[in-house]
Amino acid sequence: IAAEYPEYVKSVVLLAPYLKGNARTKLQFELWKDLGQNNRKAMSSIIIQTGFSANFTSAWDENTMAQTLENTLQTNNWEGFIRQAELLIHTDVTAQAKKINKPTLVIGCTYDYMVPSVLAKDAVALISHAEYAELAAGHMAVYEKPEEFLKLATEFLQKS
Secondary structure, X not given: OOOXXXXXXXXXXEEOOOOEOOXXXXXXXXXXXXXXXXXXXXXXXXXXXXXXXXXXHOOOOHHHHHHHHHHHHHXXXXXXHHHHHHHHHHOEXXXXXXXOOOOEEEEEEOOOOOOOHHHHHHHHHHOOOEEEEXXXXXXXXXXXXXXXHHHHHHHHHHHO
């Protein structure tokens, strides 16, 4: 929306943005697509291991881990997940990112193994008026660090 209809946007907050993949992400999302089709329990485990930081999940007991794994396995929309993995293999929205000319906060996540912070930093380089912040969290930062995320986003939006 910010790229194509800037008149409707005052400012932008991007959390762990994925504009374009690379050889590593292509390998990762091809694996995810395969596991989403053929071994959903293993994929559920990978979602937990790569979506959250080790610091966050290391505090869980075995029951919490087992419940989270079962929840992920049972509640995930697997057909949508497979389509998303396929989309991520081929995504390239760098041209659209270059069109964003509004104040933009790009938040990378230090322990993000799904969308490494280097990709968030790539977004900063492409978007004019972008600034960078980082959360010490995995990809699911809104679950790990909700207060910190809200503070970053709110402060940015209030000043923009």
